[in-house]
Amino acid sequence: MWEDLEVALEKVPGDKLKKKPLPDKLGFGVHFTDYMFLMQWSREDGWHDAKICAKEEFRLDPAAMVFHYGQAIFEGLKAYRGKDDQLFLFRPKDNFERMNNSAVRMCMPRIPQEKIVNILKSLIYLEREWVPRAEGASIYIRPTMIAVEPTLGVKPSSRYYFYIIMSPVGAYYAEGCNPTKIYVSDQYVRAVKGGVGNVKTAGNYAASLYMSEIAKKEGCTQVLWLDACEHKYIEEVGTSNIFFKIDGQLLTPPLEGSILGGITRDSVIKLASSWGVDVVERRIAIDEVLKANGEGRLQEVFGTGTAAVISPVGELFFKDISYRINDGRTGELSSRLYTELQSIQKGFQDDPCKWVVRVG
Ligand SMILES: *Cc1c(COP(=O)(O)O)cnc(C)c1O
Numbered sequence: 001m002w003e004d005l006e007v008a009l010e011k012v013p014g015d016k017l018k019k020k021p022l023p024d025k026l027g028f029g030v031h032f033t034d035y036m037f038l039m040q041w042s043r044e045d046g047w048h049d050a051k052i053c054a055k056e057e058f059r060l061d062p063a064a065m066v067f068h069y070g071q072a073i074f075e076g077l078k079a080y081r082g083k084d085d086q087l088f089l090f091r092p093k094d095n096f097e098r099m100n101n102s103a104v105r106m107c108m109p110r111i112p113q114e115k116i117v118n119i120l121k122s123l124i125y126l127e128r129e130w131v132p133r134a135e136g137a138s139i140y141i142r143p144t145m146i147a148v149e150p151t152l153g154v155k156p157s158s159r160y161y162f163y164i165i166m167s168p169v170g171a172y173y174a175e176g177c178n179p180t181k182i183y184v185s186d187q188y189v190r191a192v193k194g195g196v197g198n199v200k201t202a203g204n205y206a207a208s209l210y211m212s213e214i215a216k217k218e219g220c221t222q223v224l225w226l227d228a229c230e231h232k233y234i235e236e237v238g239t240s241n242i243f244f245k246i247d248g249q250l251l252t253p254p255l256e257g258s259i260l261g262g263i264t265r266d267s268v269i270k271l272a273s274s275w276g277v278d279v280v281e282r283r284i285a286i287d288e289v290l291k292a293n294g295e296g297r298l299q300e301v302f303g304t305g306t307a308a309v310i311s312p313v314g315e316l317f318f319k320d321i322s323y324r325i326n327d328g329r330t331g332e333l334s335s336r337l338y339t340e341l342q343s344i345q346k347g348f349q350d351d352p353c354k355w356v357v358r359v360g
Contacts, residue, residue, distance in 0.1 A: 005039070005112065007119055009126075010053035023134040026170030028307070033130045033139075037123050037164040040148075041109045047162070052123055055165055061150035065157045071147035072202035073102040076239075076306050077263075078138040078169075079124050079359060081131045082346025087124060087359040090345045092117050094263045099143060102199045107156035108145055116143070117357070120164060125360035127166060136171025140307075172308040179314025179328055180303075182224045182237055183215035184286060186319060189228035190235060190258070197235075197258035205239075212238070220317055222303070226286060228258065234284045240303030240311055241265035244284060245333055246292045248299070254281040264304040268337055270353060277333070286318065293323055300331030309345075310338040 012034050021031045032055050039050035066072050075095045080088050096113040103110050120141065124131070131139045143164045147157030188211040191197020196204060208223065215223045222238035234253055236242055241262040244251045250272055255261045273279050292298040293316075301313035314328035343349040347356055 005047055005050050005115060007037075007122075008051040008053075010051055012054045016054070020130060021168065023132055023137065024170070026132060026134070026137060026168055028169050028172070029140060029142075029167045031168055033127045033166045033168070035123060035127055036166070037119055039162050041160040041162065043158045047109070047112070050119070052119075052126065058161070060148055063150035063152060065147040065149050065151065066202075068152065069147075069154055070201070070203040070206070071106055071108060071157055073099060073106055073108060073145050074200055074202070075099045075141075075143040076200075077141050077143075078306055078345075079131055079141060079166075080138045080346045081133055083348050086347060087128060087131055088345060088347050089117075089120070089124070089357040089359060091263050091267070091355045092120060092357055094266075095143070098200065098261070098263070099145070102201060103145065105196060105199045106201055108147070108160060111145070111162055116164075121357070121359045123164060123166070128360070130166065130168050132168045132170070134170065138169060140167045140169045141165075142167070169307075172311075179312040179325070179330055180221045181219055181315040181317060181322075182222050182313050183211075183218055183220035184224045184226065184316055184318035185211050185215075186226060186231050187211075189231070190225040192228040193257040195258065198255065198260055200260060208238070215317075218317055224316070232285050232287070234286055234289065235259050237303045237313075238305075239307065240305035242301070242303050242313075243268065244289055244292075244298065245300040245331065246289075247297050248278065250277050250279045250333070251284050252279070252281055253284055262304055262306075264306060264309060264341075267341060267355065268304050268310075271337060271340060272333070274352075275336075290316070290318065290323055293325060298325060300334050301325050302331070302334040302337075309341055310334050 017034050035052050036055040037052050039047050041047050077095045082088050096116050100110045145160055145162045148161050149157040149159040211223050224237045225235040227233040236259050269279050303311040312330040312334045316323045344351055
């Protein structure tokens with residue numbers, strides 16, 4: 001069925017094309033390109049009606065299952081303008097593979113990965129003028145799948161939409177890469193083993209908002225989650241994975257089912273290891289981190305994710321006490337990882353792992 005999935009192009013008339021935002025007014029996920037990719041799935045026909053068309057409103061029945069039971073998954077990746085003004089994607093196959101893992105867990109249909117990567121390349125090429133030229137800017141790509149069958153029974157939907165929308169985004173840090181203040185939550189948890197913490201599904205993010213608002217009131221930008229059983233071991237931060245450099249060793253929690261397996265996380269592990277850094281995936285207790293910090297052995301803390309790539313942490317807020325890390329400065333390894341990853345992502349650097357895919 002997938003082999004003969006044909007993609008139609010519905011042209012947007014020239015006078016309907018949107019004005020592109022100014023390079024210094026990009027923000028994150030507020031502007032969208034003119035086109036999207038959309039296809040539909042039904043139990044009888046599989047994936048069908050694939051098209052690149054205007055990014056506009058859907059008409060969905062108020063009973064559509066996604067609104068009631070949250071059967072929705074998504075991905076996030078970026079395309080960069082880099083060497084010789086070419087456009088590059090970073091590890092796109094891994095994103096669609098992860099999306100298929102999410103689909104299986106949420107009883108949703110799998111997508112034809114390779115085909116979708118090729119369709120994405122065509123979509124980006126069509127919208128190439130939307131990929132910003134400003135330093136640190138890129139185009140953020142949001143593949144999404146939702147359940148659209150209009151029925152109130154709790155069961156897997158028999159119909160789905162899969163779509164890809166794109167948003168030009170500015171440099172994540174408007175005034176350079178300033179270390180953030182992070183709230184360590186000892187009260188609310190994000191995910192349990194056996195649950196859906198390792199799946200990019202909508203409900204995880206809805207469930208995190210309440211704690212995020214508490215964190216904001218304390219001047220923190222993100223929440224660091226601890227494990228759901230003992231409220232002791234570090235899991236991840238917001239939509240990033242987390243790393244600690246203690247006594248020269250780079251530590252990150254293992255993927256045991258409650259943490260999202262980030263593609264940036266994996267890239268950082270491979271890159272740092274290739275430089276001879278001792279990278280260890282193991283459980284890390286919050287007390288161990290704070291003790292190491294008190295003894296001057298905690299050298300760096302940073303988050304990893306597609307949005308910011310590397311996001312240094314300058315302060316941890318735990319049980320009403322603030323702990324400054326590395327004097328609130330960006331660490332050496334954090335900077336090096338950021339610079340090298342960006343340079344690989346933009347095609348300027350050797351790419352031994354074949355992570356980068358050139359568009360058009
Ligand atoms: C998307 C996401 C990450 C980071 O994944 P990347 O592939 O590196 O962007 C980490 N944690 C959560 C909860 C996420 O949703």
